[in-house]
Amino acid sequence: MVLTITFWLLAIICVVAALMVVMLKDIFRAALALVLSLIAVSGIYITLQADFLAGVQVLVYVGAISILLILCIMLTREVQTGAAPGRFRVAAFIIGICFFVVLGFVFLWTPWRISPASPPGQTVAIIGNSLFGENGFLITVEISGVLLLAAVIGSIALAREK
Amino acid sequence: MVGLQHYLILSAALFSIGLYGALSKRNAIAIMLCIEIMLNAVNIAFAAFSRYVTPTELTGQIFPLFIMVVAAAETAIGLAIIMNIYRKRGSLNTTKIDLMKW
Numbered sequence: 001m002v003l004t005i006t007f008w009l010l011a012i013i014c015v016v017a018a019l020m021v022v023m024l025k026d027i028f029r030a031a032l033a034l035v036l037s038l039i040a041v042s043g044i045y046i047t048l049q050a051d052f053l054a055g056v057q058v059l060v061y062v063g064a065i066s067i068l069l070i071l072c073i074m075l076t077r078e079v080q081t082g083a084a085p086g087r088f089r090v091a092a093f094i095i096g097i098c099f100f101v102v103l104g105f106v107f108l109w110t111p112w113r114i115s116p117a118s119p120p121g122q123t124v125a126i127i128g129n130s131l132f133g134e135n136g137f138l139i140t141v142e143i144s145g146v147l148l149l150a151a152v153i154g155s156i157a158l159a160r161e162k
Numbered sequence: 163m164v165g166l167q168h169y170l171i172l173s174a175a176l177f178s179i180g181l182y183g184a185l186s187k188r189n190a191i192a193i194m195l196c197i198e199i200m201l202n203a204v205n206i207a208f209a210a211f212s213r214y215v216t217p218t219e220l221t222g223q224i225f226p227l228f229i230m231v232v233a234a235a236e237t238a239i240g241l242a243i244i245m246n247i248y249r250k251r252g253s254l255n256t257t258k259i260d261l262m263k264w
Contacts, residue, residue, distance in 0.1 A: 007164045009174045018176055018199050022183040027192055034195050037176075041202050048213040050223050053205075060230045065198065065237050072241045073191055076248050087257075089186045096182035103174040112166055112215065113230070119217040126220050127227075137224060144231040151235035155242035 007047050011161045014040035028073055052124045169210035176203035190244045194237065201233050220258045 017037035024030045038061045045054035120126060130136045183196030192234055205226040212222025248254055 004164050007168065011168075014172065015175055015179070017199055018179045020238075021195055021199060022186075023177055027189060027195075030192065030195060034198060037199065038202065041206060044169070044172070044206060045209055048209045050209045050213065050220075053209060053223050053226055056227060056230060057205075061202070061211055061236060062197070065234060068237055068241060069191065069195065069198075072245060076191065076247065076254055092182050092185035095185060096178045099181055100174055100178035103177070107167055107170040107174060114166060114214050117217045119213060120220075123220055123223060127223060128187060129229075130220065131222060137228075144228055147235050148231060151238045153237040158239070158242035158246050 003047055007044070010040045010043045010047065013037075014044065028070070031066065031070050031073055034069070035062060038062050039068065049119045050123060052127055166210055166214040166250055169206060169214075173207040173210070176200075176206065180260045188255050188257055190247070190256050190259075191241075193256065194244075198233065198237070201229055205229055 011045060014037050019032045020033035021030045021037065024033065038057065042054045042057040042062070045051075045057060131139055131141055180196045180199035184193050184200065187193050187196060187249060207227050208222045208229075212220055216222065244254065247259060251259070
């Protein structure tokens with residue numbers, strides 16, 4: 001019961017904040033609404049009993065990516081009028097509605113095989129084992145480290161004053 | 163009682179909102195904000211499938227971690243490119259960035 005109320009509350013906050021990101025003209029306020037939406041998504045991970053994922057969401061998205069976005073908004077001068085929608089507004093709206101209808105139809109009418117097993121209480125040990133243990137995702141972890149290094153070097157090279 | 167389909171519909175709604183924004187916005191940073199919403203929607207779908215379809219093995223919670231890594235790299239590179247464009251042209255309007263348009 002508590003889970004249901006929490007889910008609906010977080011889902012409404014999440015969708016309304018996402019709509020504010022899309023609708024607001026002031027791009028700085030849109031970024032703040034995005035932060036609210038990201039925090040609500042972190043709460044939704046908690047209702048899914050993915051505690052490690054919720055922590056990583058707060059660390060990476062709310063902590064790092066949103067700060068980067070807000071810093072970049074402050075460094076550019078198109079804050080007030082920046083987020084005005086363009087010429088393709090109506091077409092984009094129709095595409096979005098069609099996409100949602102098709103996706104909702106597929107989600108509601110597919111017979112998902114729900115497993116009756118209960119999830120483990122602590123996920124950190126299992127995630128760590130499958131990331132770094134045998135038959136795990138070790139090579140992917142190392143490749144993502146290389147990707148981050150390449151991104152850091154690339155962004156420094158791009159943003160450097162010539 | 164909240165089930166898998168509630169989470170999937172929430173994910174679809176967030177993805178559609180992000181899609182609408184990414185297609186209709188003209189400011190480059192606003193498009194990046196909408197792309198973040200879309201990536202989060204996909205992460206919710208992964209976590210929901212992990213919780214309800216295969217609750218004991220957490221592969222569905224590992225994929226969002228890699229998506230977050232790629233999203234961080236994408237944001238860093240994208241914002242560096244956007245700052246570079248802003249410095250050169252003084253505008254972030256994507257309809258005016260047409261250097262490579264034939």
